[in-house]
Amino acid sequence: MLENRIRNKTLQNKIMSADEAALLIKDGMNVGTSGFTPSGYPKAVPLALAKRVETTGEKIKIGLFTGASVGDELDGSLSRSKIIRKRLPYQTNESLRKYINDGECEYLDMHLSHVPQYAQYGFLGKLDLAIIEAVGITEEGGIIPSTSIGCSPTFIKIAEKVIVEINTSQPLELEGMADIYIPNDPPHRKPIPITKVNDKIGTPYIPCDVNKIAAIVVTDIKDNVRPLAPIDDISKTISGHLIDFLEHEVKVGRLPKTLFPLQSGVGSVANAVLGGLLESSFENLLCYTEVIQDSMLDLLDSGKALFASGTSITPSEEGLIRFKENINFYKDKIILRPQEISNHPEIIRRLGIIAINTAIEADIYGNINSTNIMGTRMMNGIGGSGDFTRNAYISIFTTPSTAKNGDISSIVPMVAHHDHTEHDVMVLITEQGVADLRGLSPKERAKLIINNCAHPTYQPMLKDYFERAQKSKFKHTPHMLSEALSWHDQFIKNGTMKRLP
């Protein structure tokens, strides 16, 4: 069994327990791991490290770099044991989120396409150790990644030592789905030769100097995938508006009937959108995205979508069974790439991606907050939303028009944190409707967003703000700075953005 997985004989003597491997992690180190939106991340070694620190009371603080979000075995256990000193570039774990917002760890919220190149350029400091989940190691020491690629190729390349977690719960049939390509550094960079979603340009394994492999740990802990919430009515309405918008673009000749390759973000609305496409009239869809979830498998199964390129596959329990049973069907239709490539501006602009991401809030001028609730509390992070939004053919943001039972308006005078600016956002969609911001000035955008996207409860308040702001001396981006963030401030103090009696 294991010979299938660890094919390089000289590496057999590197097999050890997770407890032993975890001893390689020392205080002050920077550790880079596999894992993307939580799949394909190492589990046994971080769990062993947390257990040890909790038992011995040893002081270990590390910088933890990943592809994107990882499961509780890694982010949860290491933050509860206060082992994470610095963390980048994205997370969705409840314990870690609390740890960050309590000010206990330094969190860098980075564009996902930037991570590999910053690491490679030496901008993030020395990488001492990489911990990579794999389904196998080739004869030459090449690492066959499991369900995500993320930053693993770069982390393996630059780390001093590598720990491989061979996860036997991950099907070996994943072999062949990865396409590993690492760009040269300037001044030796060449065009990345992808011109179609399904172009393969690299190797099916991650090259690795065998001498760097310091430990191999065999485990069968499953990816701790999050169950997707059932699709609610608001998400369904948003998805309907989005599909109407896309159909209109086809009708006026700005998009072909097959659309252009789709990127779809994370979260419940994003899931509903893919569900909506399943019932739409579009055919022969292509996806060039980050995460491949069950709804994407549905699109492939039904023939609606022909191909999906991503950097991680995150099926549910049920989805994983389906995936394994039909692995040869999917192998022709899915490529997993490093996030440097899945999120690369060069490819995104070349392919003409339609980018669909979820906002926490938007303002009347079209700026988007994706990350900091009330301007201060980190939710997840910007993820790949900036990589895609800035370079897309059409960049779309969706959000329900209210949150917290209507006490929060997701359309505000000024967002309390800016992740995507007015220069980058083309279309905003809520359950109320669509605002197509292309070609519009700030004031034209404000009228459309207030009329089409804001909730009726907050529409009069937004109109009032906008009208009074226009009486100020300077009328390019009319604002009253003393009131611009007062909606948030009032929510913090009184628990509602509604006008107080």
Place this chain on the structure above:
Amino acid sequence: MLENRIRNKTLQNKIMSADEAALLIKDGMNVGTSGFTPSGYPKAVPLALAKRVETTGEKIKIGLFTGASVGDELDGSLSRSKIIRKRLPYQTNESLRKYINDGECEYLDMHLSHVPQYAQYGFLGKLDLAIIEAVGITEEGGIIPSTSIGCSPTFIKIAEKVIVEINTSQPLELEGMADIYIPNDPPHRKPIPITKVNDKIGTPYIPCDVNKIAAIVVTDIKDNVRPLAPIDDISKTISGHLIDFLEHEVKVGRLPKTLFPLQSGVGSVANAVLGGLLESSFENLLCYTEVIQDSMLDLLDSGKALFASGTSITPSEEGLIRFKENINFYKDKIILRPQEISNHPEIIRRLGIIAINTAIEADIYGNINSTNIMGTRMMNGIGGSGDFTRNAYISIFTTPSTAKNGDISSIVPMVAHHDHTEHDVMVLITEQGVADLRGLSPKERAKLIINNCAHPTYQPMLKDYFERAQKSKFKHTPHMLSEALSWHDQFIKNGTMKRLP
């Protein structure tokens, strides 16, 4: 003489006066012109139009699209005559700026690399007319651009009709300096085959269907270039810090001794920076930028720089004489490209550009305002700063630490408008010093920016804000929303950000 300039014989009968050509401009049209940071823009036709409207009282309102900023003959005269209804993507003209801030025209402040593709995709509406300054027209009708390329290739491609202004004050020797390449539309886009700053990939003229040429106007009005202010001490100090920073990067091995290709923004600090490089120890520099000014000619003359690629050349009166006298020397060392290429994310990331741009203000977390003074008043626009910053190898912003005789701190708790977010800004430099933000969390950045970049007058106030903000419940991006914009608000009300007695 003119046969040299208008080589296609069939076009001779299209020659007419500016007054006659201006009659082609009708109310409601969208008009795209040549011109970039003010050079190479049409002059005679807009002047004729403005004169007519002022004489006849005719109502003409147009959408005016350009490459970037243009001279007073175009932006100034058309805004004083209230002819501009909508304007994009960048401007620096005083009359137009007032017209925008008075709310008399809708201004779209766009990333320069986005303009050609949005226009081409139909996102900006129909383009009725292109007005292009040229030094000549080839036998086949190809238009030989003058001192800027900007969006001219795309505007010519998509406009229904084209007016060519042959400007005899522009040297015909410019022929051969342009390299015109227009990417296909998705799904037929290919890699843009530039891997070196001096790669030529296109034609020296802009292809144009001769039947579209509706008028040719001959003029000799000179580019209305702005004289550069003499370099002041603060700019010199900033330039010194920047060069120290770059030297340090070379020393630690993160940059080669020749650096990587430089992009340098507009304004007085940007000018000082190029001047500083002239006296630095760096050799064999390359520039991949937008505007080539006198200081760039100095770098080429001295042999410090080997090559400069841009989209416009804006020499002073004196510079133009030097340029003409040594045209063959410069022809080997300068390429002018369409702004879609000079500012393309694909090329910027591939070449590993060092991007240096000027901010109006920065905040303690590293966000940058480049456009809206006090959040509401448009200065110029984002220009190419976002195209370069987001995709650079290293992205640097410079700003004096104070403005308006010290009554404004350019380092504030929260910028009043966001153009470049915390995710994109790597290094901030004021005359006080350098903050290298790479790899730092928001709180780490705040400490460094306050300590290294803020003016001593404002340091205690910023520290006080930051310390009190950290006492709030959520500590990822500590802010007190009721105070975050209060510095600006106080300046508007009392004319100073200083603590009031």
